[in-house]
Amino acid sequence: MLPLAITMGCPAGIGPEIILKFFSRLPDQSCLPIVVVGDRNVLEFYAEKLDIDCCISPWLAGEPVESGKGRIPIYESSRLSKDAIQPGNPTKQTAVAMAHAITFAVQGIEDSLFSSLCTCPISKEALQESGYHYPGHTEMLAALTSSSNQVMMMAGTSLRVTLATIHCGISQVPALLSKESLIQLFRTTHKSLQIDFNIAAPKLAVAALNPHAGEGGMFGSEEEEIIIPAMKESRTEGIDLHGPFPPDTLFFKAAQGTFDAVVCMYHDQGLIPFKLLHFKDGINVTLGLPIVRTSVDHGTAYDIAGKGLADPTSLAAAVEMAHLISTNRSRHPAADKKGH
Numbered sequence: 001m002l003p004l005a006i007t008m009g010c011p012a013g014i015g016p017e018i019i020l021k022f023f024s025r026l027p028d029q030s031c032l033p034i035v036v037v038g039d040r041n042v043l044e045f046y047a048e049k050l051d052i053d054c055c056i057s058p059w060l061a062g063e064p065v066e067s068g069k070g071r072i073p074i075y076e077s078s079r080l081s082k083d084a085i086q087p088g089n090p091t092k093q094t095a096v097a098m099a100h101a102i103t104f105a106v107q108g109i110e111d112s113l114f115s116s117l118c119t120c121p122i123s124k125e126a127l128q129e130s131g132y133h134y135p136g137h138t139e140m141l142a143a144l145t146s147s148s149n150q151v152m153m154m155a156g157t158s159l160r161v162t163l164a165t166i167h168c169g170i171s172q173v174p175a176l177l178s179k180e181s182l183i184q185l186f187r188t189t190h191k192s193l194q195i196d197f198n199i200a201a202p203k204l205a206v207a208a209l210n211p212h213a214g215e216g217g218m219f220g221s222e223e224e225e226i227i228i229p230a231m232k233e234s235r236t237e238g239i240d241l242h243g244p245f246p247p248d249t250l251f252f253k254a255a256q257g258t259f260d261a262v263v264c265m266y267h268d269q270g271l272i273p274f275k276l277l278h279f280k281d282g283i284n285v286t287l288g289l290p291i292v293r294t295s296v297d298h299g300t301a302y303d304i305a306g307k308g309l310a311d312p313t314s315l316a317a318a319v320e321m322a323h324l325i326s327t328n329r330s331r332h333p334a335a336d337k338k339g340h
Contacts (some may be wrong), residue, residue, distance in 0.1 A: 001033060002115035003065045003073075004109060004322055006315075007101040008038030009120030011080060013300025014310035016046040019072070019120060021312040022319070024052055026069045032323055033065035035114065037105040039078045039097050045085045050308045053069035061113050075113075077104035087306025090123055095130035098122050102137075106144045109291045109309040116322040120315065121300045124167070135167040138286050141293055151188045151287040153261070154271060154297055155321065156278030159254055160261040161270035162189045162287070173266045174209070174222055182230035187264060190239045192287040193260055195332045196325040203249055205259040206243035207232060207269055213246050227265075280313045283321050292325045294318040 011014025019036055021042065027230040036043070042321035045054050059065065078097035085094065094242075097291055108114045124136050134140040142150040153162045164185055165176045186204065193202035206227060210220035217224060223244050231241045242259065243250070251273040254262045264270030274282060275297070283298035304310060 002112065003033035003035045003067075004116050004319060004326075005035055005037050005075070005105045006116040006319065007117065007119045008036060008098075008107050009040060009101075010090055010098045010123050010126055010300045011042045011085055011094040012041060012087060012126075013121055013123065013302055013305050015120030015122075015300070016042050017050060017305070017308070017310040018296070018312040018315045019043065020047055020050065020052045020054055021070045022315050023054060023067070024070055025312070025316075026067065028069045032067075032319070034067045034073075034213060034319065035059050035065055035109065036072055036074045037077055037115070038074060038101045039080050040074050040076055041082055042085055042097070043072065043074065045082050046087075048304065049087075049306055059178050061108075061111075075104065075108065077101045088302040090126045090129070090300075090302070092129050095123075095126035098126060099132045100141075101131040102140060103144065104127060106141065108290065110145075116326045117294070118315070118318045118322045119293065119295040121262050121296055123300050123302075137295065138166060141286055141289060141291075145289050145291055147289050149184055149188055149288040151185060151192075153189070153192070153285040153287050154274045154278070155283045156274065157256070157282060159251070159273050159274055159277050160193075161264050162261060163267060163270050164263065164265045166267055168267075170266065174220075177209070177222060177226050177265065179226055179230045181231070182227065182263075183234050186230070186239050187237070188233040188243060188288045189261055189263060192285075196285070196287070196292075196328055197260075198328050198332075199260050201240065202260040203240050203258075204242065205245060205254055205262045206241055207247045207250055207262055207264045208244035209265040211246065211248075213244050222265075280311060281317045282314060283318045285321065285325070292322055292329065294322040294325070 051273050054070040056072045077100040193199045209222045284295040286293040
């Protein structure tokens with residue numbers, strides 16, 4: 001079994017801390033091989049600072065993986081001096097190390113060193129400082145894997161949401177919506193639920209953009225001109241779509257299990273209800289990539305970095321989800337085993 005890769009995230013954030021806590025809570029013998037991609041000095045710095053007992057050892061490609069309680073194999077992508085690590089204060093040095101962990105991990109999957117990728121949080125500002133000029137993690141991974149139809153899904157035990165637009169201003173959203181892009185989003189969400197989540201006949205709800213779903217055009221025309229036509233065409237492909245529904249009532253029904261996922265028109269429309277329900281255990285899944293990628297659903301939390309306050313619950317859930325999706329893809333006849 002190939003190991004799962006966890007990238008360390010920003011060295012000045014809480015990523016290293018949640019990794020250390022995650023491994024410290026593993027069983028003595030973990031049945032899932034896991035390797036951290038990042039910087040050994042960063043992990044040792046936080047282990048010493050936070051008094052977390054662990055054994056961090058370099059891992060070389062192809063070696064057996066011995067991960068378990070307190071044992072952390074690390075595939076080194078950088079080596080910062082410990083003086084360069086300042087909790088809560090990212091620098092260009094830490095930004096470059098953060099970005100290198102991502103590029104090393106993606107290359108590792110392409111070279112069949114790793115089965116899948118679970119990412120710890122990065123800073124979008126630090127990403128720009130690193131020289132990788134992407135709006136965020138999702139867009140960087142899409143570029144590294146030459147993907148054009150990536151979709152951001154937030155997944156929890158009671159709610160899943162996908163997003164038509166991600167990192168953009170609210171004023172830009174209407175212009176970014178199109179019939180064609182929504183049809184592709186519906187396809188990707190539907191197929192992922194079938195393959196990655198093993199749901200044979202997914203039922204999708206669509207959130208309207210405007211209050212009261214536009215109220216017949218009184219509050220906006222996007223529903224009538226873009227969203228509904230895209231839904232009608234997608235239904236001819238066998239995609240079970242419902243709506244568009246006013247968002248103020250939709251998420252209550254979705255959280256009760258009426259739908260398998262909700263397609264949302266913009267970032268906060270989906271993430272506000274999602275994080276209300278899944279602030280600690282939510283997972284970010286990138287659909288449409290030729291690799292499996294999950295992530296914690298929180299940020300770098302620079303305000304608490306290095307203070308011992310970070311919670312590894314989301315990381316544990318993201319690791320479990322990455323393993324589940326990898327397993328489901330390997331068994332599904334419609335998956336290409338490195339994606340779908």
